[in-house]
Amino acid sequence: MDHLAIGPAGVFSINSKSHRGKTVWYGDTAVTMNGSPTRRIAVGQSEARRISRVLSTRCGVDVPVRPVISAVNATKLTGLTVSAKRARSSSGRTCGAPGLPGG
Incomplete structure (x- = not known):
């Protein structure tokens, strides 16, 4: 864990790593760097x-903690999540936040 964010929306364990010059792809259950699988999701969930056990x-x-993965300095960041797939299938285009894929 690199950062812990606590606020009205909950508690978030943030794992941020520099990926300078790398292509990062993300999905609901996987993250790859330059096409190679990583353990980022499993590590973040663990x-x-x-942290939830310690805080609780x-x-x-009970203090639920949600994992967050932050890819810093990636040359390219692409991905597709189940919710984005649903948005694409119903509207013909992907919806997303500004500055993120589909945004």
């Missing part, structure tokens, strides 16, 4: 579970 124990209540 970190989030560990210390706070005395």
Whole structure:
């Protein structure tokens, strides 16, 4: 875990790595760099579970933690998620946030 964000939307464990000069592809269950599979999702989920256990124990209540993967300095960032696939299939184009694929 590189960062921990806590706010009204919840608790987020952020794993950010520099990918200078690399092509990063992401989907709902996989992340690849230059076409090679990575363990980024499994590592992020494991970190989030560990942090959730620690915070829940210390706070005395269940504290869910959501994993976030941040690709910094990638030459190209592309991906497709299930929600984007649904948006594309119903409207003919992908919907996304500004500055992100489909945005």
